[in-house]
Amino acid sequence: MERAAYIVGTFDTKGRELFYLRNCIDRMGIRTVTVDLSTSGAPSSANVHPREVARFHPGGEQAVFCGDRGAAVSAMAEAFKAFLPSRRDLGGIISAGGSGGTALATPAMRALPVGVPKVMVSTVASGNIKPYIEQTDICMMYSVTDVSGLNRISEQVLGNAAHALAGMIAHPVRPASEAKPAVGLTMFGVTTPCVQAVTRALEERFDCLVFHATGTGGQSMEKLAESGLLDGVIDITTTEIADHLVGGVFSAGEQRMDAIIRSRLPYVGSCGALDMVNFHGIDTMPSQFRGRTLVRHNDNVTLMRTLPEENHRFGEFIAAKLNRMEGPVRFLIPEGGVSLLDVPGQPFHDPAADRALFSAIEKDFRAGPQRRLIKLPYNINDARFSQALVEAWLEIAVNNRAPLRQAR
Incomplete structure (x- = not known):
């Protein structure tokens, strides 16, 4: 027609x-x-x-x-x-x-x-x-x-x-006849080494679409998932959840991860940048947060370190979403820290806050044949953690061919 x-x-x-x-x-x-x-x-x-x-x-x-x-x-x-x-x-x-x-x-x-x-x-x-x-x-x-x-x-x-x-x-844009399966990845500046390493490892076999996790980035990725334009998601940077629950400016809303639930796409996730909530310029910080640990990322973005009780809420939110996913799921916990700022000597290094996050996920997570939680003793940007993400993705992508769309 x-x-x-x-x-x-x-x-x-x-x-x-x-x-x-x-x-x-x-x-x-x-x-x-x-x-x-x-x-x-x-x-x-x-x-x-x-x-x-x-x-x-x-x-x-x-x-x-x-x-x-x-x-x-x-x-x-x-x-x-x-x-x-x-x-x-x-x-x-x-x-x-x-x-x-x-x-x-x-x-x-x-x-x-x-x-x-x-x-x-x-x-x-x-x-x-x-x-x-x-x-x-x-x-x-x-x-x-x-x-x-x-x-x-x-x-x-x-x-x-x-x-x-x-x-x-x-003059519509015609996709390549040999289009590779598309996978969405989420990235922040403080998770860039991890995401870039994963992308380099997969780009020969997969069309890697990287989304900046600034609220609209996560929403855009999930819009593509809902539209049938993604074959799966490697959700390394779930930081938008922190902004949603604490009141930052980069929230993707309560619906974050819901498109993955509805689409049943293969999903590999992690805790990237959940050590921070984002605000605009430092002079715009809400008064109740003025005494917190802050990092001035640039003139327009201020990062605030999250507290153990906040991290506990993030973990509960994530586990509840993962438990509703009926597609293949692998969620990887980086016990060595969740960002470039969450390492010894950096301002957001806080093992107690990280433990609150990881413990909440582990406590509520319901494992199953399609759903696994994997703990690793590395920082999220460690090459060994990136490799583990790649292996987890290849496992579910190769062993679950049915959810993957045919080449377009």
């Missing part, structure tokens, strides 16, 4: 701009489908009427066209998120709008697999766009002028966006 460009938005208020996008894409030879997300009840000339989209809401049309504008917009966003996966000819999606239109279109964009072209022209694209993009590959373009009528500026910006989407649809 010929793939189409979907032009979506509120055609009752942004019709001129959205039809301009359609016309630009039509001229590029790409088939188009217009989808109206208006909640006003006004007549629509789009290919897909708002009521057709609204029927995808769990509560039906009446949940969307309820008479309350705020509730109607939220409900339409939910309906559109359910509508979009039903379209078998979706080649890419583009929208244009202000804060409301952006909030209306982007939840459905985020739900699409990574790699599907997504373009959002928005008046809010020059500010904090994390809530709109999260861990996905939405291309955000700032509208410069308001999305309100056509003028010499808006025509240029909208035209560029339309041509960008048309190019992505007309």
Whole structure:
């Protein structure tokens, strides 16, 4: 089926701009489908009427066209998120709008697999766009002028966006015919030697995708796992859990590791950088943490050493997640320290705090035929620990061929 460009938005208020996008894409030879997300009840000339989209809401049309504008917009966003996966000819999606239109279109964009072209022209694209993009590959373009009528500026910006989407649809990136199985790895600066050693050992046989464990990094890795784009995970750096539980700025949320649980992918994990919680500049530190052991990583990042009671909570969190994994699991504990700063002579060396972490994992962990806990007397960046991670991965990757996808 010929793939189409979907032009979506509120055609009752942004019709001129959205039809301009359609016309630009039509001229590029790409088939188009217009989808109206208006909640006003006004007549629509789009290919897909708002009521057709609204029927995808769990509560039906009446949940969307309820008479309350705020509730109607939220409900339409939910309906559109359910509508979009039903379209078998979706080649890419583009929208244009202000804060409301952006909030209306982007939840459905985020739900699409990574790699599907997504373009959002928005008046809010020059500010904090994390809530709109999260861990996905939405291309955000700032509208410069308001999305309100056509003028010499808006025509240029909208035209560029339309041509960008048309190019992505007309010239998709084709993966290599002999693509290697993909494995996701998590890394921080203080676990870099370990991750680089593992990557060097595996890169001839596996496509190694390294993610920076800054919250969005872990979320991005799990998004790819959920989208079927990973064959397994070597989660060396689980530091985002510390930020989540203590209140740092690099949290990946309560859902960290949940995509691995749902996907049942082969999983090798460890305790990388759980000796620290991350904050921005040292002057931004919350007052309750001012007396703690701090390391100024740079002008914008301050590291705080975690306490034994905090590490105990991390261990409980990790064990609970591991116990829910039904795919093959190997979790390796580096008894010699969890980062470059957690060695004798370095500021985060604290064997008592590490023991609290390791003991909590060991106490709650439920071993089984598919699930093993491995303790090693090395620092996480020791070459012998890296080799153990490689061996653990090869064991479950080779002995569990079924979960691994065929070469793409």
